Amino acid sequence: MKNLRLFMTTAFVVLLLTSDALAKLPPEGRQVLHRAQMLINDKLYTDAATLITGYMNTTQEAIHAQVYVILGNALYQSGNKNKAILIFQKGLNAYPDNEFLSLNTAITMHELQRYAEAGGMFEKTYVLRKTDRSDLLYQAGSAYYLGEKYLDSARVLQLLLSQSPRPHKDWIRLAIHALLEAGQLAKAKKMVLNYLSVSPEDAEYWKLLAKLHLESEEYPEAAGALEVGYSLFTPSRQDLERLASLYKYQQAPLMAVTTLQRAYGASPEHEEMLTIAALLASAGRIQQAIDYLDRHSREGSAQLSKGKLLYQSRQFDKSEVIFRKELNSDNAPEAHFFLALCAWERKDWKQAKQELNKIIGLRKYQSKIEGYVGVLKDLELAREEARE
Incomplete structure (x- = not known):
């Protein structure tokens, strides 16, 4: 289940410098970020990063959170994601409640495949953001899942589902797999049932439900789930x-x-x-089994099996006819064995002995006929003693 497809929908956040945003910056910082924004607009990301870094190294002003956001963005856009994340984290140390720094840290960590850390940062951003937050919990759950932090993934996804009157299918599916990976099978099964109650057309989840029933040794329920699933494809x-x-x-x-x-x-x-x-x-x-063999056997290929079925139904005369026809085939040893059994049922000890003697030297049949041969010897001994 670890190959579950995940869809990351969050785009990298670029904090655009509006007039109001610039007005809140100190004078030197305002001028530098305005020039840097123009360089970024022209895709001169390295030049923008150099400009901002020079400002940060020389200014006497307090460095605003927007400076870290724009510098991190310039480094990110230039392809230097490792340096970008260091800048975002440095900014977060100074401004731990800044939503944009938190979100960009999460996204950059995710792209660097630091999934478990990204999950934590998405969750932090969820706490910081006051509106339109549901997607952040999904991103957190996805990142935790990819980072194999399945309990954390299940936890945040269950919170997401509890807050959503009409949750997306992707959210539910990911929550199910997180619960499974976390070993919480009972909760996973309950969630699968709830999911199928609103999406009964999803055959894969009927198969998953069957698997969960099997793990709980609920075999009739497993069969029922498979039957429903197989009716859909x-x-x-x-x-x-x-x-x-x-x-x-x-x-x-x-x-x-x-x-x-x-x-x-x-x-x-x-x-x-x-x-x-x-x-x-x-x-x-x-009889239904015999009829089935008659309909489907090719050139008498199932005659031996048919004879065995007749023997099983105690139709000894009919079965003997078939076994005798098999004496000239590769099935002759098996035919002799069952002819002996038919003779035994008729108490024809002489015929039974004759048939058994024809296979007595075959290793395959030694254990099968040992008991019968022993009884026949005892019968002969008893008859001899009776004659004396």
Whole structure:
């Protein structure tokens, strides 16, 4: 979430020297700043900075706050932002309540990627400014966020939202991500819900809500949020598979089937087809699973799976027909195993033994057939003892 797009809207403040502003300056300072302003208007920023610096180094007058603002601006415009910020900070030491020095310090710090410090200065400017202040809190929250001061970001953004009857979406979104990064998941979830109540068309935030529900192990709510989100755009196969996994975890196989059928379409691949059939079977829909395999299997590729489903539904005669057809394929070992199981169900111990003997040397099946072979040996021993 740290790649959240942030929009800085504050422009650098240039304090224009009006006649009233000049009249408040001492005589020498008034003349110097008037000349400096003309140089700045002509984009001669270095010359303006040199002029003002010379004045500051020689004057006996008290240096006015506007001198620091104009000098900092000249340095900033000349590309020397590091010197500009030193001037703004020096001015702030002398005039800590000057709004323009505070704001320009904040903006220059932000451009120098000193984000956490910029956040503090934007917040200070918010305190100093008496009207039209809301954007300053957003700038403070944005800067704190970029500086990884997430608690501070969340704090100022929540203050901003509490003061705004109709907050901008960008403010809410940034507040949500600040709360998440600060680990305040419950507050973030509540804010997401409030946001979606007024912006239900924002699919990304339905997905975010689902993630928050998952982190709280609220699986039905997570699935519901994803369903709403996916109704607003065409979800990818990966999106739908993720939702299906959630349904499987909730032991809702039929919901998983519906979701995967959306993902795989009318022509599922072999493994996809088997997955859907297995889910149908797990829901007790054996015949539906068999029908699904019949519709979608290519050249009998799913016959072994179909036989297993028939075996699972205790249709042993039908399943044996399929397994015998598989004896000439690569599936022969598995077919022998299930033929043995079918014979076992009929208590045809001789046939069961014959089928098991055909795979007894295969390592893959040793653990599967060990118990059956042991029982058959016990039965033979019992019969021999009975004959004696």
